[in-house]
Amino acid sequence: MKNVLVLGTALLALPAVAWAQGPVSGVITDARTGTPLPGATVLLDGTPSAATDAAGTFSIATVPVGSHTLHITFVGYDPITRTVQGQPTEQRLTVTLQPGGVLTGEALVTASRANERTATAYTNLGKEDLAKRNFGQDLPYLLDQTPSVIVNSDAGAGVGYTDIRIRGTSNTGINMTINGVPLNDAESHGSFLVNLPDLASSVSSLQVQRGVGTSQNGGAAFGASINISTLDVRREAYAESQNTYGSFNTWKNNVQFGTGLLNNHFTVDGRLSRIATDGYMNRASSDLKSYYFAAGYQGKNTLLKFITFSGREKTYQAWNGVPEPAITSNEALLENYIANGELSEADAERVRREGRRYSYYTYDNQTDNYQQNHYQLHLSQGLGQDWNVGAALHLTRGFGYYENYRTRRRFTDYGLQNVIIGGDTITRTNLVDRKWLDNYFYGGTFALNYQPRDGKFQATLGGAWNQFDNDHYGEIIWAQYASTSNIRQHYYFNEARKTDYNAYARATWQVLPKLGVYGDVQVRHITYTIDGIEDEQNDVRTRARYTFFNPKAGATFALAEGQQLYASFAVGQREPVRADFTDRPAGDVGAKAERLNDWEGGYRLTLPDATLLGPHTALRLEVNGFYMQYRNQLVATGQLNDVGTALRTNVARSYRRGVELTGFASANDQISLSSTLTVSQNRILGYQGVSYDENYEPVTEAPRTSTISYSPNVVSAHTLEGQPLPGLRLALLYKTVSRQYLDNTTSEDRRIRPYQVLDFRARYTIRPKFVKEIELALLVNNVLNRRYVANGYTYSYLGASGGLDTFNWYFPQATRNFLASVGVKF
Template sequence: MRSIVLVLLALCLLVPAAFAVTISGTVVDLSTGNPVANASVWVKTINSAATTDSDGTFTIVFVPNGRFEISVSHVGYWSETFTLSTEQKTNFRLEIRPKMYRSEGVTLSIDRVQRESATVPFTNVSAEELSERYYGQDLPVALEGLPSMTTTTDAGSGLGYSYLNMRGFDFKRISVLLNGVMLNDPEDFYVYWVDLADFGANVGDVQVQRGAGSALLGLPSAGGTIDVQTQTYSDKPAISAEYGLGSYNTQRGSVHLASGPIQDRYFMDARFSRITSDGYRDQSWSDYFSYYLSAARVDENMTTRLVLFGGPIKNHMAYYGVSREQLAQDREQNPLTYEDETDNYYQPHYQLHNTWDIADNLRLQNTLYYIRGEGFFNVSYPSWWGYGWDSWGLEDPGVAIGDMVARQHVENHQGGWQPRLTWKLNDHTLDIGGQYISHRSRHYGELIWGAVLPDGTEPNHVWCDYEGRKRIISGYVQDRWKVTPRLYLNGA
């Protein structure tokens, strides 16, 4: 009797084995080909699962011989189900699609140069490379040392008003794009980096193009283009805090929070920073608060991202130069000695980016943005500068004019829309797009103090008041033709 039981037990074990196999495989990222670790692999028919190792490999035993379905899931990737068969092989390569687009897939980057088809010299700076350069200074200072680039700062500490030259051209002739949005002021073409305190901590990568004619968005640039993309999303929740102390009593504190995926679809990111510094020059201190907020929804064929950043800034101005002889006596001197000769400004940015993959070879991108700037700066006017009473809109009281202090107010409103359609057909990549920019500003000055003022002068006498308006409408059509693997033709 015992022999019969043993025989039956052996048959029960051998029969399933004859109709089952052991399968193995590797789970990889479809876009990069890199292995995906810690992915869940599940064969539903036998309710058996495995988790991929660090090299993306897995093994599952007792899988029914023949056709079967296997599912793969991982945070940040679309869950995939594959129908496979063991009739010809038992080792499989499973490719899963990432949910998170890279930053250039979410924001407009028509001006990005590709290495294989570059028509201008360029340099790419990754987030890792930038982190080695960055310690809280203005972004141009962090990029100093790249080919053909030089920077200067008013305060001498890397904070405050910073200026960038490229190939001998000043910053008014360099186009700057931030997530595809023009950063140059439409009125004077300046880029006021001072309003982007601690922004280097939020940068995903930067491409610096040297040469004219490479930018299709923004303003025409003779010197080149700087294309800045902010960071993408974190695939796991995170919180971090930093504090740094440096020369000239410079202090930087920062808190960063990342939600990771919420319901496998939503992502949020936030950073809050405070930077203070006494500056290298006398009375060139800075006091900045900044925030960066990003929220995104990632669907299978569409990504929508909202980006908000800004923060109030205040610093004592140090734009006035000194002679070589004065430098020899005191390199730190600042002729602007009035205690409240300060710049006070707040310029929040609002960006909404949408990317829709209509088909495998057709993508539509849209960006809407709004920039609101408001603030003032105080300027002292010594009597020896030679201003007359008529310069202040005042009647001559018959006495010599004295020192004056004016407050210059600036209000800016700028909004825009940037659509782009990309169509890939065989060896051609066709881009059709454009931009609409509406800019409105008001500038007015108040006389807030005077050593001598005519009788009847009203408090905060307005001595100048004017408005500016500008609209920019442009479009482009660009075709990139891959003639051979090493020959590309670009036409725009």
């Protein structure tokens, strides 16, 4: 902590130029009636930077020195452009819009997002916010400083397989959409962003809603939703490139281009990206490639856009983690692990030598290989002055496999006959297999929006129909003893089909000048079938059907200008994931659907010119309280099936409750501080753990209150940023996460220790005559060189001595490392 204070003091003490930058605020109204226009979009130099509140006001905390362009859009009105100059004092604008405007992507996407009228907790990030930290790490790492967020990486450095948790909920409970199209895998509910490397470079805006939030297409939000948009229209031609090199032989290279608005109607945008790294962990490399292409037509009342993007990943498997004694250097436990794992002498020597960077695998192609192609066609059509409709057709094509070298596998496990050589019968063989996924996800979405000019009442009627077809199968590509197998021998096959359709209606009504109400109802229906056998030759035939009704309601009250109280209640319901069906023990009737009742309430303060804190200081504060009450939440039981896989079961009652504090203060963009702190309790009521007696039979323990796994009580993030010289921005980013448990037993022997991480970022921008802009940037991660872990799991099995052994596996994160980039804009 001493080092943090020293670095923070040094940053604050850097010499600053004269205050040459100040806030810009204003009010946007209808040119004919003078009524305010809430929800209008304000772009600074092409980047979404603000949206008007219920009173039609907006605020941009800082505008850098020089000439800048404000572009303001609102559905049903002509867009308007204003030029502003960075100056010491606040600029206050009054802007009027004429009815009959051109539709824009960013204006339309706001109809599907939370705002100050929907009484929910959310964070908006624009293109510039994401670009600040986009050095090639996966998208979750770019969201690390947002409230209640925890991120981790299998390979340790943020490239490859990464995960995000919000309020303790993993990405299987986070609804993700791209332009309103669901991204979550229909069966596992996860969003595998490794399949879309460098997606952030094509994102125009992003919103993180915490809790159930507003109704979205796709799976239910059980902790949060992330709404991603790439629909913006860049009116000027551009070409850009970013090139990064860093620790662990990490490379990122991309090129982007756009034609701007051709003939006042047409646009074409594209991107090619490649990201590669050796990874912090040994043998944890990633080779990632992606593209993005969009072509659009824009008329006065029509926006038609075709978008395709794709990602291909090849990652060496690092998802096994590292056994705890290899990290702690406990020699006795390490030798116990070696004995129970039946490691060879070579492997035993390797785990002793590699320590916290140990990787179990040595086969040269122990890799995960997957490609995902997305196709979207979007239509937005204005219907008079007050109505517009948006619709989309989509197709996602996914296919790939992970390859494994396996030793001493039984022929019978693969449906093969034993091999007889002479008088010897061989029952096992070494082999290489591949487990395949081959799927199609397709469907359509729509939203009919009513947005009258007076803004008092706004409504949306929307919905979607989506279908997911997925083949799961395995093949043997090599075997030491082939038995009766053929080339690419299939040893299991099952096909799954999931149909999901939903309809929702929501509205906001400004009942009184200071009082607004919000309502949202959704009906969602799911049918899910599986036919065939799984890799253990077990029949996984499944038939499931669900219908969910999810109401939401809220209210807002304006205490004064820039101050608001809000409260809401929302219901979310979610079906079990695939594994809850395929891994259930014999005789189990199956998992139940989960239900979440979410209460949210808070206070917002926005002061574009907080003179009490000093001249030209902007201030934003928010306090949000939440109580998330679960029914039949699915949690790990501690029981094992016949191959040692942990089983999940429904617990009748559990909850998460806490307070999220966020704040931002800025002095003319020379110094700014943003902070977020979450303090919470995460409990299971009446949890019954499982232990084992001397005969290794499971024994159910007495009910008690326990802590939900992977749910820390305290999470905080702080960013201190300053501009000591024109064009040079320096930032310190500090993250803290308290203790987490690997399962629901609240055992101190199964936990992730608290950790604190400090990062440093520098960005220097110059504008020479021969190009539009050159940016030199440096990101130093884990400045204090902490040796910490951010994720893990626990596993129990019958050991070589005959007793039950429990081992923890962890995912160590990289010690001090760097990424340096050069960005050029033409």
